[in-house]
Amino acid sequence: MKGLLHTPYFTSLVTVLLLVVMLGLGGAAYPGLLSTQVIFNLLIDNAFLLVIAVGMTFVIVSGGIDLSVGSVLALSTMIAAWLLNVAHWPPLLVIATVLALGAVFGASMGALIHYFKLQPFIVTLAGMFLARGLCYLISINSITIDDPLFVAMSQTQLGFLGGFVSPGVVIAVATLLLAIWLAHATPFGRAVYAIGGNEQSALMMGLPVGRTKVLIYAFSGLCAALGGVLFSFYMLSGYGLHAQGTELDAIAAVVIGGTLLSGGYGYVAGALSGVLVLGTIQTLIAFDGTLSSWWTKIVIGGLLFVFCVVQRLMAMGQKTTNGS
Amino acid sequence: MSVSTPSSAPPAARLASTTDSSIVHSVLHHPLSRPLAALFLLLLVDFFAIPGFFHLEIRDGHLYGSVIDIVNRAAPLMLAALGMTLVIATRGIDISVGAVVALSGTVAAMLIGGTMVMENGVPTYVSNIPMGWALAAALGAALLCGAWNGVLVAGLGLQPIVATLILMVAGRGLAQLLTDGQIVTVYYQPFFFIGSGYLFGLPFSLFLVAAVFLITAVLMRKTALGLFIQAVGINPVAARLAGIRTATLIFFVYVFCAACAGLSGLMISSNIKSADANNAGLMLELDAILAVTLGGTSLAGGKFSLVGSMIGALIIQTLTYTIYSLGVPPEVNMVVKSVVVFLVCLSQSSEFKQLLHRRKA
Numbered sequence: 001m002k003g004l005l006h007t008p009y010f011t012s013l014v015t016v017l018l019l020v021v022m023l024g025l026g027g028a029a030y031p032g033l034l035s036t037q038v039i040f041n042l043l044i045d046n047a048f049l050l051v052i053a054v055g056m057t058f059v060i061v062s063g064g065i066d067l068s069v070g071s072v073l074a075l076s077t078m079i080a081a082w083l084l085n086v087a088h089w090p091p092l093l094v095i096a097t098v099l100a101l102g103a104v105f106g107a108s109m110g111a112l113i114h115y116f117k118l119q120p121f122i123v124t125l126a127g128m129f130l131a132r133g134l135c136y137l138i139s140i141n142s143i144t145i146d147d148p149l150f151v152a153m154s155q156t157q158l159g160f161l162g163g164f165v166s167p168g169v170v171i172a173v174a175t176l177l178l179a180i181w182l183a184h185a186t187p188f189g190r191a192v193y194a195i196g197g198n199e200q201s202a203l204m205m206g207l208p209v210g211r212t213k214v215l216i217y218a219f220s221g222l223c224a225a226l227g228g229v230l231f232s233f234y235m236l237s238g239y240g241l242h243a244q245g246t247e248l249d250a251i252a253a254v255v256i257g258g259t260l261l262s263g264g265y266g267y268v269a270g271a272l273s274g275v276l277v278l279g280t281i282q283t284l285i286a287f288d289g290t291l292s293s294w295w296t297k298i299v300i301g302g303l304l305f306v307f308c309v310v311q312r313l314m315a316m317g318q319k320t321t322n323g324s
Numbered sequence: 325m326s327v328s329t330p331s332s333a334p335p336a337a338r339l340a341s342t343t344d345s346s347i348v349h350s351v352l353h354h355p356l357s358r359p360l361a362a363l364f365l366l367l368l369v370d371f372f373a374i375p376g377f378f379h380l381e382i383r384d385g386h387l388y389g390s391v392i393d394i395v396n397r398a399a400p401l402m403l404a405a406l407g408m409t410l411v412i413a414t415r416g417i418d419i420s421v422g423a424v425v426a427l428s429g430t431v432a433a434m435l436i437g438g439t440m441v442m443e444n445g446v447p448t449y450v451s452n453i454p455m456g457w458a459l460a461a462a463l464g465a466a467l468l469c470g471a472w473n474g475v476l477v478a479g480l481g482l483q484p485i486v487a488t489l490i491l492m493v494a495g496r497g498l499a500q501l502l503t504d505g506q507i508v509t510v511y512y513q514p515f516f517f518i519g520s521g522y523l524f525g526l527p528f529s530l531f532l533v534a535a536v537f538l539i540t541a542v543l544m545r546k547t548a549l550g551l552f553i554q555a556v557g558i559n560p561v562a563a564r565l566a567g568i569r570t571a572t573l574i575f576f577v578y579v580f581c582a583a584c585a586g587l588s589g590l591m592i593s594s595n596i597k598s599a600d601a602n603n604a605g606l607m608l609e610l611d612a613i614l615a616v617t618l619g620g621t622s623l624a625g626g627k628f629s630l631v632g633s634m635i636g637a638l639i640i641q642t643l644t645y646t647i648y649s650l651g652v653p654p655e656v657n658m659v660v661k662s663v664v665v666f667l668v669c670l671s672q673s674s675e676f677k678q679l680l681h682r683r684k685a
Binding site: 065112115116117118119121122123125126127128129130132133134136137140240245248251252255261262292293294295296297298300301302304305308309312313316 | 417476480481482483485486487489490491492493494495496497498500501504505610613617623624653655656657658659660661662663665666669670673674675676
């Protein structure tokens with residue numbers, strides 16, 4: 001037991017266990033909860049969150065934080081809707097533009113953070129304001145998307161294991177796999193972990209700290225924009241109020257997935273379990289029917305609390321065992 | 325300018341020899357000079373762009389005018405910024421301010437409510453429980469929130485942004501749970517005094533802000549508390565080794581911040597005569613952080629200025645007022661604010677200053 005407690009993936013393991021227990025208890029209490037389609041719906045409803053959480057994992061592993069992702073998502077839906085409806089651009093060009101803009105937005109924040117030594121949370125906080133503000137500059141109302149490709153993406157049902165998933169899920173899972181490869185099998189990934197562990201050491205080891213940090217925020221911006229594209233497949237509209245507070249959900253998902261908020265340690269795959277836990281909470285509350293939706297917030301807050309405290313206590317415990 | 329200085333001396337010597345240059349230097353380098361200049365600039369724009377901006381008149385014994393309006397509306401933000409200043413001075417951050425505002429406003433509104441009864445044939449509203457108790461309960465809820473944050477940051481050593489993130493997520497959920505997601509309307513007349521009452525012709529909220537400000541300023545200036553907080557902000561470990569009870573200090577800073585937010589919540593819910601758990605104090609934490617940074621307090625901790633934060637809050641409210649009055653779409657507000665944050669942060673960055681110097685050289 002003691003050995004298990006000290007294994008590096010302990011919190012990630014706890015999350016998976018938690019997920020299984022939650023689904024098991026839920027399945028026992030509400031027949032039908034464990035049907036394949038309900039599980040797939042978890043993914044369909046949270047595909048955009050998964051993509052954002054993947055980007056956020058890189059940021060948090062590097063010891064930073066990105067509060068702008070929810071707003072960048074909203075801005076992406078807005079720009080996409082505007083380009084499609086008002087400028088009549090072809091849909092694929094629209095998607096490419098939105099993704100590029102997201103990456104550039106993130107990269108600029110990363111540059112401010114690295115080259116001017118500004119704190120990540122204040123820069124991305126300002127970025128959050130900026131992106132939301134820009135949404136309203138485009139339009140204060142919701143813009144409906146009726147582009148055939150987007151509509152097709154929202155309505156297509158890909159049969160899978162007796163149920164169906166949306167194309168958004170396929171894109172999200174592909175992003176997750178790509179990110180796992182990026183984090184664990186490329187020099188970039190190693191640099192991210194090294195920076196999160198100790199930026200000074202990373203610098204002295206000759207790692208490209210500056211370039212990596214800018215790339216991390218660019219990747220997070222790109223993920224947020226991709227999340228925006230998936231969200232607009234899902235909602236078929238662009239709106240400045242879309243996905244308010246999503247940055248907090250993403251951070252919560254990453255933390256619950258077992259990534260240390262102090263940086264340097266975590267698994268990209270944890271983003272999936274974190275997102276699934278959040279999704280399951282929502283599904284359980286929806287299945288119960290008597291609980292109000294704000295219970296979601298309270299439970300997420302509670303889980304965040306438990307995971308932060310466990311992380312902290314484990315860090316303290318490790319310090320004392322090392323010392324003795 | 326150059327006319328008054330002796331023309332015989334070479335320019336460089338002339339600058340150095342003039343006696344007033346040291347005064348000019350100290351004024352220019354006073355920490356409050358930049359925020360004050362920004363506020364002055366905004367007011368100047370308002371003076372030219374908005375007719376009757378500085379016009380004040382007395383109606384029913386109350387002072388009315390745009391300036392009074394701005395100061396009155398800035399009051400909740402000023403309170404939140406006061407608490408945030410001390411938190412930031414210890415290198416912390418409290419992003420749960422908005423949630424605490426919602427929670428305290430909700431508690432007060434629910435306990436006061438207002439039931440209509442007939443008194444001598446006149447329908448009047450009475451409070452559910454005595455107002456003093458309701459206000460105490462609301463502030464008590466805020467204090468509990470602060471104690472929670474304080475324990476997480478000072479006791480468990482969580483990063484402040486993470487520790488307060490928990491309450492930010494859950495606090496609003498709790499407030500919504502209390503009200504069932506509904507807006508709770510208050511009918512009890514005396515409660516409105518906090519947010520929209522007048523005392524000696526001036527808004528009552530100003531007196532509240534002034535009182536909290538004075539108490540805080542006296543505590544910081546006349547006791548060693550201010551010094552301790554600075555010491556913790558500059559180097560927590562050194563401060564602890566020097567015998568300062570850093571954990572206790574940090575705990576109380578978060579309690580103080582939440583208490584300020586709670587009072588701010590009372591003011592907001594009294595002003596709108598209801599408690600809106602979904603929207604009350606939304607993004608207030610961001611405005612408070614912005615006000616504190618605008619006021620010259622460094623986000624890296626250590627140096628702080630209470631007066632600066634007050635000026636920062638006034639700048640934000642004046643900016644909002646200006647944007648609305650000039651007929652600019654209100655949506656621009658967020659863009660302008662974010663650009664201001666970027667500029668202020670850049671101006672605090674030593675790397676940026678070096679870059680400018682290199683350009684000049």
